[in-house]
Amino acid sequence: MLEKEQVVFLANGIEQSNLTLFDIKKLDTTVKNFLPGFQKGKEAIAGFEITKRDNHVSYLFAFIHTGDNYYLVIYSPNKKALAELKNIDMVDGNPYIIWKYNPAKRDGKNQDRKDYFTKNFGPAIRQILIPKSSSDIETFIGELFALCQNRLEADHLGEETN
Numbered sequence: 001m002l003e004k005e006q007v008v009f010l011a012n013g014i015e016q017s018n019l020t021l022f023d024i025k026k027l028d029t030t031v032k033n034f035l036p037g038f039q040k041g042k043e044a045i046a047g048f049e050i051t052k053r054d055n056h057v058s059y060l061f062a063f064i065h066t067g068d069n070y071y072l073v074i075y076s077p078n079k080k081a082l083a084e085l086k087n088i089d090m091v092d093g094n095p096y097i098i099w100k101y102n103p104a105k106r107d108g109k110n111q112d113r114k115d116y117f118t119k120n121f122g123p124a125i126r127q128i129l130i131p132k133s134s135s136d137i138e139t140f141i142g143e144l145f146a147l148c149q150n151r152l153e154a155d156h157l158g159e160e161t162n
Helices: 004-016 110-121 134-155
Strands: 022-026 043-052 058-066 069-075 081-085 087-091 094-100 125-129
Touching (some): 004 022, 004 043, 004 058, 022 134, 081 094, 081 134
Antiparallel strands (some): 043 058, 058 069
């Protein structure tokens, strides 16, 4: 599980970073430490709207916790949760966030989505290195953007997109 110290480090690193590929806007958490319009009952440590400069794609990063559970949830601009990141594996002494693509739509095409994901993007289980320094924050954000974009592409398999 993500530790409080890791979440605080990531949130502070994002807030203080001077990134070349992304614009960062801090979200308001002044209302009793909750992000307005997000998951109710979960206290926010920090929230950010992060926009990739070259294509203007934005995601909302919310660092939240309930009790002793800390995690990062990435939302689309319309506040649909795209990835909930909380599980950690140690690989060669380094902490990695673990995320698994697991579609759950009720249209009978979930196995097709999984197959599409693995064929086009690699394993359905992803390991993303948690940055050890602020200089690694941009790479971390880039990997999370790719994860979300890959997930959305696989989710929309067979659907008309406008």
